[in-house]
Amino acid sequence: MSQEQFNYQRVEKAIAFLSENFKQQPSLEQVAEEVNVSPFHFQRIFAEWAGVSPKRFLQYLTVDFLRNKIQDTQNLVEAAEIAGLSTQSRVYDLFVNIEGVTPQQYKSAGMGLDIYYGYNFSPFGMCFIAVAEKGICGLAFVEEDQKRDEFAQFSKKWSFARLIHQPSYTQHFIQKIFSPFKNQDRTKESDKLTLLVQGTNFQLKVWEALLKVPIGAVSTYQSIAQAIGKPQALRAVGTAVGDNPIAYLIPCHRVIRKEGKLGEYHWGSNRKKAIIGWEMAKAEN
Secondary structure, three states, rough: HHHHHHHHHHHHHHHHHHOOOHHHHOOOHHHHHOOOOHHHHHHHHHHHHOOOOOOHHHHOOOOOHHHHHHHHHHHHHHHHHHHHOOOHHHHHHHEEEEEOOOHHHHHHHHOOOOOEEEEEEEEOOOEEEEOOOOEEEEEEOOOHHHHHHHHHHHHHHHHEEEEEHHHHHHHHHHHEEEOOOOOOOOOOHHOOEEEEEOOHHHHHHHHHHHHOOOOOOEHHHHHHHOOOOOOHOOOOOOOOHHHOEEEEOOOOEEEEEOOOOOOOOOHHHHHHHHHHHHHHHHHHH
C-alpha cells in the first residue's frame, strides 16, 4: 500500500469518527489518537488532502448546511433557466458528455473493441478505471480485496471487448478527472471527457440530470425526478442513481435526502462524506 492510500484511509477514518461524535466536538488530539498519529502529523495530512481544517470540513456535512445547499442548488438551476446563461452547472455539463447505448446495441457494433483498464489511486482511494477509444466506460472505487470481483463484473458486462491491463495509460485520465475544478477550462475540447455507458433510456436521463449538479453542490432524488419530467418516479430514480456505472464523473454522490441527510452510497457512506466535503472545500477556496 502506498503512503497516499494509507493517508486516505486515515482521513476517511477521521471523517467517520468526527461525524459520529460531532455533538461532543472532539479535539484535534482525540481525532489524531483515533487514527494513531500525532496531532501535528494528522493536521498536516488532513490539510494537504482537503485544503481546510478538520473542523471546517465537518461543517460541510451538517444537516443544516446541506439543507441550505439543496436550496442553493435549486436557486442556481432556476436562475440559469430564467436567464438562459451559462453557469457553473452548465460548464460541468459541457465537461462531461454521455454517449449511451443499450447493451444489445453496443454488443452488435462493438465486437473487437479494445478497452484499457487499470487500478489507480485517487483522492478517495483506489479506483478501477476502464477506457475505450470512444470514452471512459467504467470507474469504481475498490479496496484491495475487491479488485478481482470488480474486474469480473466489468468483464461480464463488456464480454465482447478485449480488456488490456495498462495502468500507465489510465493514470492520465485519473489525473484529469480529479484535478481541482477551477484550475481547468472545461469548455476546451482537450479537457472534455466522454463517457461510454450501457443503460436504458430512463437510466440515461437520470445520469444526464446528475451531470447538471455542479461541484460543491447537492441535490435530491425529488429534484432529479422533476428534472427528467417524472416527479412520481422516486423509487425508479433512486435505483438508476444506484446503478451508476461511472463513479464520481456521473456524480450520484451529490444526491442526498431532502431533509439534509447524506444517505447511502454504492461505494461506502464514509467515502460519500469524504467526496462531498472535499468538493465543497475545493469549490469554496
